[in-house]
Structure formats: C-alpha cells, structure tokens
Amino acid sequence: MYCVVCWNQDTKVIDSRVSDDWKAIRRRRECENCHNRFTTFEKIEVINLVVEKSGNRKERYNREKLEDSILKAVNKRKISVMAINSVLGQLELKWTHKSEISSKEIWREVMNALLALDEVAYIRYASVHLNFETAKDFIDFIQEKIKK
Ligand SMILES: [Zn+2]
Numbered sequence: 223m224y225c226v227v228c229w230n231q232d233t234k235v236i237d238s239r240v241s242d243d244w245k246a247i248r249r250r251r252e253c254e255n256c257h258n259r260f261t262t263f264e265k266i267e268v269i270n271l272v273v274e275k276s277g278n279r280k281e282r283y284n285r286e287k288l289e290d291s292i293l294k295a296v297n298k299r300k301i302s303v304m305a306i307n308s309v310l311g312q313l314e315l316k317w318t319h320k321s322e323i324s325s326k327e328i329w330r331e332v333m334n335a336l337l338a339l340d341e342v343a344y345i346r347y348a349s350v351h352l353n354f355e356t357a358k359d360f361i362d363f364i365q366e367k368i369k370k
Contacts, residue, residue, distance in 0.1 A: 225253035226260055245307070269314050274324045285310060292332060295347035299340050309335045
C-alpha cells in the first residue's frame with residue numbers, strides 16, 4: 223500500500239479492527255518514510271450472482287436485502303449479527319461458482335441455516351417466504367417438520 227503523501231511503498235499496519243457491522247476490516251497504516259497515518263478498508267468481495275424470481279424476473283443478488291429479511295426473522299431472538307454474517311458468508315461461498323440462483327433456492331438454504339440456529343426464527347422466515355396465511359398453515363408446517 224502506497225503512502226498517499228510521499229508515495230513511499232513501505233507502509234506498516236499499526237492497528238486493525240473489524241467495523242461495527244462486521245463487514246469490513248479497518249486498518250490504520252503509517253508511512254515508514256514521512257510518518258503520515260491513513261486508514262484503509264478491507265471489504266468482503268461482493269459475489270456476482272443473478273437471482274431468478276417468480277415470473278422470470280431477474281435481479282442482482284443483494285446481500286443487504288437478504289440480511290434484512292433474516293434480521294426480521296431473528297428479531298428479539300438471541301442470535302448475534304455475527305452469526306447471521308457467518309451464515310451469509312458460508313452460503314455465498316457455496317454460491318460463488320454459480321451465476322444464477324432462484325430465489326426459492328436461496329430461501330431454502332437460508333431456512334436450513336436458520337433451523338440450525340433458532341427454531342422460532344426458522345418458522346418466522348418460513349412463514350414469510352412460504353406465504354403462510356392462516357394459523358393452520360403454521361401448524362401443518364410445524365407438524366410436518368416434527369414428523370421428519
Ligand atoms: Zn509517506
């Protein structure tokens with residue numbers, strides 16, 4: 223990393239910390255020549271994935287959007303933002319070789335991951351994405367899961 227003041231190539235990292243949202247690493251660097259200090263951010267690479275939705279609609283995969291839908295499902299549950307980011311990171315790693323994925327497949331994978339974390343969050347997420355409309359839909363879904 224070049225120094226932005228004197229263009230010296232030797233800069234050393236004096237401090238590294240994870241950003242508040244756990245999505246980036248912030249590094250304080252110091253130039254060994256002029257002692258200028260500056261900050262760099264290391265971000266998670268965004269995967270290049272197209273999501274196929276119902277009615278042949280396509281849109282670019284958006285991690286924030288998927289994260290928001292999971293955050294709604296885990297509201298007031300004891301699940302850390304870190305755990306959710308870890309789930310998303312693992313899923314994205316699994317999807318990196320793909321160029322397209324259906325939204326249904328995304329939901330299925332997220333549901334499986336949530337099931338391992340928290341059953342209430344799992345059922346909430348399923349209720350939104352499988353379009354539960356009545357209490358009976360919830361009961362049928364839960365009974366079917368218990369049978370398995
Ligand atoms: Zn410098």
